[in-house]
Amino acid sequence: MAPLDPQTWYTGPRFRLPAILGLALVGVLAASIGILRADNDFLWHRHIGERFLTGNLYQERNLHYLPARALWDSACVWLPYRVDRAIYTALALISLFGTLLLWNRLASRQEPVGPRTFFAASVFTLAALASYLARDLSDCGLQVLLLFFLSAAVFCLSRQRSFWCGFWLALAVAYKSTPILFLPYLCWKRQWQAAAWMTVFLFGWFLAPAAVLGWQGNLDAHRSWWNFTRACLAVQDPSENGVEEPTPRNQALPFAVARFVQTYPPGHPLFIENGWFVQFGDLGPVAAKRVVQAVLLTLVSFLAWQFRRPIRGVEQDFLVREWAVLIGLTALLSPLCWIQHLVLLLPAVFLWIRWVLVSASRGLVPRWHYGLAGLAFVIMLALHKDTLGGSVFMLLLSYKVHTFACMMVLAVIVLSLKHPAHREVKR
DSSP: OOOOOOOSGGGSHHHHHHHHHHHHHHHHHHHHIIIIIOOHHHHHHHHHHHHHHHTOTTTSSOOOSOHHHHHHHTTTTTSOHHHHHHHHHHHHHHHHHHHHHHHHHHHHTTSOOOHHHHHHHHHHHHHHTHHHHHHHHTTTSHHHHHHHHHHHHHHHHHTTOHHHHHHHHHHHHHHOSGGGGHHHHHHHTTOHHHHHHHHHHHHHHHHTTHHHHHHHHHHHHHHHHHHHHHHHHTOOOTTOOSSSOOOTTOOOHHHHHHHTTOOOOTTSTTOOOOTTOOOOOOOOHHHHHHHHHHHHHHHHHHHHHHTOSOOOGGGHHHHHHHHHHHHHHHHHTSSOOOGGGGGGGHHHHHHHHHHHHHHGGGTOSOHHHHHHHHHHHHHHHHSSHHHHOHHHHHHHHHTTHHHHHHHHHHHHHHHTTTOHHHHHHHO
C-alpha cells in the first residue's frame, strides 16, 4: 500500500492541475523549439556521425569524443534532419520522466512518499532547473540521455545487478568520457563485479567502431583520439582545455578556480570589457595549474573520506546520495561544461527537495539548508540570458556563479549524509 500524502497546498488539486497544464505546455514548447527551430550542438554531432561513416573522423580536425560516440552519432544520419531531432527529443522527454521515477524509487527504499508528494517534488525540481533543461532540450536533450544512463546504473547497482550497472556505465563513458570517474568509485566501494562488468563493456565499445571502420581504421581512430587527449592534458595554462578557445560560458570547476587566481589582459578571450569585471589573483599559468590541482585533490580526498563506507543493504541511502553527487561532478569536472550540461544536477536537487517536503513539517530541516540551497536555486532559475540580457549574463558567467550554485547543492547533499536530522528521517 502506498504511503499517504500529507494534506498540504502542494498535494491538493489547486496545485496539481495548474502544474500538469504548465508542464504540458512547457514540454510542447521546448520540444517544438528543439525539433523545428534550433540547430546548435545536435547538428554538430550529426556532422560527426557523417564524418565517421566517411572514414575521416579525425582527419579534418582533432576530436575529444571517443570513436564509440561517433558511432552512436552515425546511427540516424540516414534519416531526415528534423526527424532525427524529433526522435532524440522524444527519447529525452521519456528519459527525463523515467529518471525522476528511478530516483524516487531509489529514495523510497529509505523514506516512501505518496504519488502526490512525488509529483510536487518533481515539479519543484524541474522548475529549479528550468533554464538548464530548456537549453538542453533545444539540443534535443543530449545531456538528459546521459543523465538517464547514469541513473539506470545506480538503480541496477542498488538491486545488486552488477551486469546491468556495468552496461549502463560503459554506455555513459562511450557517450561522454567523464563518467569514467565512476570506475574508481566502484573500486573504492568494493563493488568489484560492477567494476569488472563496466570494464568488459568498455572494451566492447572500444571494439565496436571496427564494424564500420575496420580493424586498422579503429586502431587509427583511437590512436588519434588518445594523442589529442594527451595533448589536452599536457596544457599548462588552466584557463585552456585544448578543445576550444577559452570562454566565460565554460562553468567547469577547474576553470572556476583558475578564474580567481589568474589575470587576463585586454584582448584575451576571458577578458570582458565591463566596469564590473574584477580580477583577483595574478599567478602565472604553471603556478595557477598547481593551485587548481591542489583544489581538486582536496575535493577528491574529502569525498573519498566521506564515501569510505562499503555499500551494504542498510546503507542504501548513502549509495543514492553519493551517486547523485558524482553525477553532478561528472558535469563540473568535464573540460567542457556549459549551461546545458548542468542538468546532471537533477538527482541532487530532486533528493534535497523531496527530503524537505518529507521533513519540513517535522522541523528536521536545518535553517542553513534553506539558505544555501535557496541561494543556489535563485541563481539556477533566475540568472540566465533571457532575464538579464546577454552582456550581464556573460559577466555573471565569468564569475562562475552557476558553478558555485551547483557546488552549494552538492555540499548540502554531502553534508546531510550524516546530519542528525537526516538520520532521524531514515528511522
